[in-house]
Amino acid sequence: MATAVAETNMFQCGVCKRHYKRLDHLARHVRSHTQTRPHKCHVCSKAFTRTDLLKRHLTSHEPRNGEPPRPNPGNPDQVAPVRVSQACRACASNHLRCSEAKPCTRCVEKKIDCVWSTPDDGASEDDEGDTSMQGDSLPPEGSEGATLVEVDPSLSIMESSPGQAAQYAPMSVDPETVFSASTASDMFAAPPPVLHDPVSLPGLDGEYFFSDFPDLRLLSGPWAAAGPLDLGLESATELDDMDLRFLDTYNTSVPFEYRGYHVDSTTAGVPRPPADDPAGGDVESASSNDIRAEAYRDFQWRFVPSIHDHGGAEEHNLSLPEAANDKTSPESRISLDRRMTSAPLEVATRDRILTLVVKSCRPGNLSRAVSSFPSVELLDSLLQYFLASPFARSDAFLHAPTFDPNKKRPELVAAMAAAGAVLTCDPALTKLGHAIQESVRTAIPSMWEQDNTMVRDLELSQGFLIALEIALWSGYSRKVEIAESFLQPLLTMLRRDNKFKRTRYTEIPPDPSLQGHQLDEAWQQWVTMESWKRLAFKLVQHDTNSSMGLVVNPLVSYAEVQLPLPVSSQLWCAPTAHHWKETYLARAGFQRLTLIDYLDDPEVIGSPNVEVDASLARQIFLSCAWSLAWEHIQMSSFQRARPRRWNSMVMTTRREELTKLLTHFRISMDxxxxxxxxxxxxxxxxxxxxxxxxxxxxxxxxxxxxPAQARAVVPAVIEWARGETARRAVWHAGQIVRATRMLPVGAIRGFTAIMVYHASVAFWVFALAAEKPDARRQWGGNGSGGSGTGQDVWLDEPDGLALQRFIQLGGGRPCIHGGGMAGEEAVHLSRPDQVMEAVLATLRANFDGGPRPLLVEKLIQLMAGLQRSSRTPGAS
Incomplete structure (x- = not known):
């Protein structure tokens, strides 16, 4: 029987061994052992273990039948105190009024022992609903890696940083950290001005959407908001015993393949993340208000630092156990035709990387880092994996034909190895990669400070940008904030060195008579110049991804990007100097383009006499288009707040121009x-x-x-959902889902996963607004909500007459295909829960049951939370 309970309820109390399906129920139960009362009354300062008890207590302070409010027992000037928070045993057994101060007055007068609290007594208040907890929702029972979590009430919040819980599933949880909350003044600022008052919209009931939100003002304590994309799955960055055993095998065997780009069976024993299928449990037993509040309460774009957050918090991950019987190596199992570089990583280079790590380590972690740092074979395997991975696309800014890791700076090689480790999606290797990335991030600025000439070093700049990219899509709030802020120094260095100006890049045509050493020198000079150019474009693209993903202002202006577009891949990837010279001379008469030329005519990129890397040029075009669109988005936000600030015709015309430019770009693409x-x-x-x-x-x-801010934007969202722009938006969201289904397995990661999330939010909000009956009547019959009768309009299919009728007239029933692939099942937008499930199925199907990156896992958890909170027809 105990085994069956453990299989279904994975959270266990470390004191009484009781099992629970939900972490919040376990935390509430643990407070019965610790006697912790986090919920305090703002009137009399009494504390309670549960919010419902606090709410019941607050009613005692409310005036009744015109009587004045009940007195405050903490005020000595007031008499007739209300019910005390906890009576002593003697008073409780005799049904007599006890006092708040202990020992109570009656026991002192009677000269008897005043007993008011024992560890066993405290369970009565919290365990009232324990029987119902056993049936609450959790990940499906049969999910892989379902880990039994045991809570030790003796654990202290000061023992670990917020970023050091077990990866994907915590192995021990501190009850004090589970439900900590900030004050109401920190959470809810004054609501922004809105265009319409709810009263002005007939039939609009704000409580329809937000009656399920709990009153978060009742929460007390320091609510440390999770950082960007932190969805309650903050993972540990230190290596546990299981990780060390895995990494021990990685020192002597290859845990992944270069051509297949997947983790093989060596990672089969790695604990899987918690299952995210909302249909696997009894969802109805958990109220939608708890689910919705929990889903977005953890999804904050801010990092709240603590004294335990520092650069050395991940140094434990740098240590690996030495291989006992190292008879084989990964290098011996990889043929040279499967390597991206012919030169293997040498021991001397590994030692230089170790020196870099040691300089950034704190004294307490030096011995472990030095004695058990990853082997040269493992580092070389990670380096090759990064260079070969189609998801990293390192060839866009790193010149593989001339790349020799033993001749490059250790900061660059370490950053590349860290990126390769993170790309494997293996939990142990991912921790290792993030730890090396942290060392690189601190080592490179130190070199810039020690020698200012290093700010013009190409390899340091490349390594720093790789480290920032790893951090930005890591899923850790601290790393995301650091990556966002530390991009500015690198951008300033390139900007001050005129790396975005055309005059900085002069053509170096090779002399046809060049041979031997002189030809190699000319080739190296050209590679260096082109590498700077591609690094500048890589930085612009990184800035654009950060702006779009975090919904913040881009740092690079489209007007300052004046450098020539990158040359074609045929010229850039020439394997030898001789081949480069022949290709260059054969294409000498080809036209060199700039971004301005491309913006003037998006079709010029397809001309046969143009010397340009078409794929990179299109990425830069869209980066520029995003900057232009961001300007319009910011002006539109001002226009909504103050409708008379600008002429609405100007805003509409500008949006139409941008739409026309992007449509022209789409047509020009093959x-x-x-x-x-x-x-x-x-x-x-x-x-x-x-x-x-x-x-x-x-x-x-x-x-x-x-909830307060959500209610404030209800009128604006309803007005948006009524219009044609909303219908166009959900069509573009459908096209995102359609294109996502065409990606290869494992390709939805990083910024691509963020784009899918944005599409799901557009679907979900539109569907939720369309679900309101009054809104459907106001929008008319077969309005945009799609609840009426009419033809199905597929938003995730190519444009057509029915689609245009829906966009312009609101006719038809908008829907998308259900399931991970484009099946025939129609999921109508009138069902927000089913729409979100369809998008979730697309995300899950892309990984085909394999391990998922932490960021993707967190997004799935967030979207599943929104799905569970969605109202369905007939729901109360």
Whole structure:
């Protein structure tokens, strides 16, 4: 019987060994052992273990039948105190009034022992609903890696940092850290001005959408908001015993393949993340208000630092146990034709990387880092994996034909190895990669400080940008904030060195007579110049991804990007100096383009006499288009707040011009033939989605900033959902889902996963607004909600007459295909829970049951929480 309970209820109390299905119920139970009362009354300062007890107590302070409010027992000037928070045993057994101060007055007068609390007594208050907890929802019982979590009440919040819980599933949880909350003044600022008052919208009931939100003002304590994309799955960054055993085998065997780009069976024993299928448990037993509040309460774009957050918090991950019997190595199992570089990593280079790590380590971690740092074979395997991975696309800014890791700076090689470790999606290797990334991030600025000439070093700049990219999509709030802020120094260095100006890049045509050493020198000079150019474009693209993903202002202006576009891949990837010279001379008469030329005519990129890398040029085009769109989005937000600030015709005309530019770009593109081309289409559709969507309002409406702010934007969201722009937005969201289904297995990661999330939010908010009966009647019959009768309009299929009728007239029933692939099942937008499930199925199907990156796992948890909180017809 105990085994059956453990299989279904994975959270266990460390004192009484009781099992629970939900972490919040376990934390509430643990407070019965610790006698912790986090919920305090703002009138009399009494504390309670549960919010419902606090709410019941607050009613005692309310006036009744015109009588004055009940007195405050903490005020000595007031008499007739209300019920005390806890009576002593003697008073309780005799049904007599006890006093708040202990020992109580009656026991002192009677000269008897005043007993008011024992560890066993405290369970009565909290365990009232324990029987119902056993049936609450959790991940499906049969999910892989279902880990039994045991809580020790003696644990202290000061023992570990917020970022050091077990990866994917915590192995021990401190009850004090589970439900800590900030004050109400920190959570809810004054609501922004809105265009309409709810009263002005007939039939609009704000409580329809937000009656399920709990009163978060009742929460007390320091609510440390999780950082960007932190969805309650903050993972540990230190290696546990299981991780060390895995990494021990990685020192002597290859845990992944270069051509298949997947983790093989060596990772089969790694604990899987918690199952996210909302249909696997009894969802009805958990109220939708708890689910919705929990989903977005953890999804904050802010990092709240503590004294335990520092650069050395991940140094434990640098240590690996020495291999006992190292008879084989990964290098011996990889043929040279499967390597991206012919030169293997040497021991001397590994020692230079170790020296870099040691300099950034704190004294307490030096011995472990030195004695058990990853082997040279493992580092070389990670380096090759990064260079070969189609998801990293390192060849876009790193010149593989001339790349020799033993001649490069250790900071660059370490950053590349860290990126390769993170790309494997293996929990132990991912921790190792993030730890090395932290060392690189601190080592490179130190070199810049020690020698200012290093700010013009190409390899240091490349390594620093790789480290920032790892952190930005890591899923850790601290790393995301650091990556966002530390991009500015690198951008300033390139900007002050005129790396975005055309005059900085002069053509170096090779002399036809060049041979031997002189030809190699000319080739190296050209590679260095082109590498700087591609690094500048890589930085612009990184800045754009950060702006779109975090919904913040881009740092690079489209007007300052004046450098020539990168040359074609045929010239850039020439394997030898001789081959480079022949290709260069054969294409000497080809036209060199700039970004301005491309913006003037998007079709020029397809001309046969143009010397340009078409794929990179399209990415830069969309980066520029996002900057232009961001200007319009910001002006539109001002226009909504003050309608008379600008002429609405100006705003509409500007949006139409941008839409026309992006449509022209789409027409100029060929049919996607690679994952890179498909991601370009997704990026294009996301820009168009944001052009037609007040995305900040949508996230606020969904609950990101709390119930108060959500109610404030209800009129604006309803007005948006009524219009044509909303219907265009959900069509672009459907095109994002359609293109996502064409990506290869494992390709939805990083910024691509963020784009899918943005599409799901647009779907979900539109569907939730369309679900309100009054709104459907106001929108008319077969309005945009799609609840009436009419023809099905597929939003995730190519454009057609029915689709245009829906966009312009609101006719038909908008729907998308259900399931991970484009099946025949129609999921109508009138069912927000089913729409979100369809998008979730697309995300899950892309990994085909394999391990998922932490960021993707967190997004799935967030979207599943929104899905569970969605109202369905007939729900109360």
């Amino acid at each position: 049919t996607p033939s690679s994952a890179a081309d498909t991601e370009l289409l997704i990026r294009l559709e996301l820009i168009l989605l944001h052009l037609h969507t007040p995305f900040d309002d949508l996230q606020t409406f969904a609950g990101m900033d709390g």
